[in-house]
Amino acid sequence: MKKAKPSDLDVELALWYRALWDRSNPAFFPLYFDEHRYLVLKGGGGSGKSIFAGSKVIERCADEPGHRWLVCRKVAKTLRESCFQQLVGQCAEAEIPVKVNRSDMVISFPNGSVILFAGLDDVEKLKSIYNVTGIWIEEASELLESDFNQLDIRLRGQTEQYKQIILSFNPISINHWLKKRFFDQQDERVRTSETTYKDNRFLDDDAIRVLESYKDTDEYYYTVYCLGQWGTTGRTVFNARDVQRRLQDDIRPVKVGAFTYEDTGTELKNVAWEDDPQGFVRIYAEPVKGVPYVIGGDTAGEGSDSFVGQVLDNRSGVQVAVLRHQTDEDLYAKQVYCLGKYYNDALVGIETNFSTFPVRELERLQYPKQYVRETIDDYTHAVKRSFGFRTDSRTRPVIISELIKACRDDIDIVCDKTTLEEMLTFVRSESWKPEAEEGAHDDCVMALAIAHYIRPQQKYLAAEDAPAKVKWSESQWEDYRAATPAQRKMLIERWGTPRR
Numbered sequence: 001m002k003k004a005k006p007s008d009l010d011v012e013l014a015l016w017y018r019a020l021w022d023r024s025n026p027a028f029f030p031l032y033f034d035e036h037r038y039l040v041l042k043g044g045g046g047s048g049k050s051i052f053a054g055s056k057v058i059e060r061c062a063d064e065p066g067h068r069w070l071v072c073r074k075v076a077k078t079l080r081e082s083c084f085q086q087l088v089g090q091c092a093e094a095e096i097p098v099k100v101n102r103s104d105m106v107i108s109f110p111n112g113s114v115i116l117f118a119g120l121d122d123v124e125k126l127k128s129i130y131n132v133t134g135i136w137i138e139e140a141s142e143l144l145e146s147d148f149n150q151l152d153i154r155l156r157g158q159t160e161q162y163k164q165i166i167l168s169f170n171p172i173s174i175n176h177w178l179k180k181r182f183f184d185q186q187d188e189r190v191r192t193s194e195t196t197y198k199d200n201r202f203l204d205d206d207a208i209r210v211l212e213s214y215k216d217t218d219e220y221y222y223t224v225y226c227l228g229q230w231g232t233t234g235r236t237v238f239n240a241r242d243v244q245r246r247l248q249d250d251i252r253p254v255k256v257g258a259f260t261y262e263d264t265g266t267e268l269k270n271v272a273w274e275d276d277p278q279g280f281v282r283i284y285a286e287p288v289k290g291v292p293y294v295i296g297g298d299t300a301g302e303g304s305d306s307f308v309g310q311v312l313d314n315r316s317g318v319q320v321a322v323l324r325h326q327t328d329e330d331l332y333a334k335q336v337y338c339l340g341k342y343y344n345d346a347l348v349g350i351e352t353n354f355s356t357f358p359v360r361e362l363e364r365l366q367y368p369k370q371y372v373r374e375t376i377d378d379y380t381h382a383v384k385r386s387f388g389f390r391t392d393s394r395t396r397p398v399i400i401s402e403l404i405k406a407c408r409d410d411i412d413i414v415c416d417k418t419t420l421e422e423m424l425t426f427v428r429s430e431s432w433k434p435e436a437e438e439g440a441h442d443d444c445v446m447a448l449a450i451a452h453y454i455r456p457q458q459k460y461l462a463a464e465d466a467p468a469k470v471k472w473s474e475s476q477w478e479d480y481r482a483a484t485p486a487q488r489k490m491l492i493e494r495w496g497t498p499r500r
Helices: 008-022 029-033 049-063 077-093 123-127 145-152 177-183 205-217 219-226 240-248 329-342 357-364 395-409 417-424 443-453 474-482 485-495
Strands: 038-043 068-073 099-101 106-108 114-119 134-138 164-169 190-195 255-263 268-275 281-283 293-298 307-313 318-325 347-350 372-376 383-387 426-428 434-436
Touching: 008 029, 029 049, 038 049, 038 177, 049 068, 049 077, 049 114, 049 134, 049 164, 068 077, 077 106, 077 114, 077 134, 114 123, 134 145, 145 164, 145 177, 164 177, 177 190, 205 219, 219 240, 240 395, 240 417, 255 329, 268 329, 293 329, 293 443, 307 329, 307 443, 318 329, 318 417, 318 443, 329 347, 329 357, 347 357, 347 443, 357 383, 395 443, 417 426, 417 443, 474 485
Parallel strands: 038 164, 038 190, 068 114, 068 134, 134 164, 293 347
Antiparallel strands: 099 106, 106 114, 255 268, 255 281, 281 318, 293 307, 307 318, 372 383, 426 434
């Protein structure tokens, strides 16, 4: 059978694809055909994301008549030496016969398309730009979210082609609105791309050597600015380099979901796990029979908007599960109940600063093992025992210090991405107080700190490994009650597990 001869259009299209491929990086090539409203290009230095963004703008303006593309940065004066010069050079390299107005920074195409340039600090010029059909925002991390919103509403020009906003940036703060808006939530209008210098086949050896030299001279800089990982702008409490390295391990939960149950009013029956990719419980390691676990809980109080439960294998302190959800107190308490039962009746210690309801709910449901704190009655001076953990000016520095030490000794005990990201935004304030930086949260960090602190009230060995319990004298008990959590652990190791 005789093959059909390719048409001139087929040949022209094939040559166009070939030319596009020859000047493109494989990581970006599919994005030339992407039609999402928001194309978000996150990348490290030298990744080629800005060159790709400029190339896509030019290709669309050259092939689709009537475009009015707006290219912008936060500050107008930075545009002339960056985006404007880049696009003029790319047009010349592609041999596209454009007219360049250098004084007003306008690039005009033979088919009527134009590329306009404006800084967000040049309000009057921005007001005069109308009928925008596409926008490229370079160094988008410089913008406030309100700046972006103003640009977003301007994308309403008349065209039969799809409208798109391209955002290109190097990530700086893990607490940035770009991450929250485009990476932390699902939006069918968004496509994200994450690249590094390793994706740029056009980078020469000298440039690669410069970037990779930061591995030895400034590993944190290399991780954030070369590998394009989210960083932090404050003085981190936890070792940022170690946390970034752990984030790169990209640990995935073995399952995600929540617990279902039948609430009879007096007890929870028929408790069962239900898989749900959008669920708020993430399991990183299934429970092992006989192994002791602990759960630290942080409730949605002041400065927090989520209820959190952190589950640790008490033999090693390794994080094995996380519950994190915006919910009601009673639902949170019931999920903690189910999670605790799932992990061999784990020891549960929930913060009681803002509400004692979860603790009382666990007590009503007859949960078998809650953390007990000891206080001195101001009137009788007798020792008073209460369920739950109390965070105050005395206990807060202690639990944070113990968590810092645990993570410094071995950051690999933390598996959860959200927890690790919170650790990057847990910084020293101007008064040197460790706290979440403005706009960030510390729910996961505080729950993890509580979990580590309460460990001495739980056994450390699996049932089959546990030695026989011994009887302690009253003086041993007095020494134990007066000891810190770390000292208590040492006393148990020295004297043996006591019979209660």
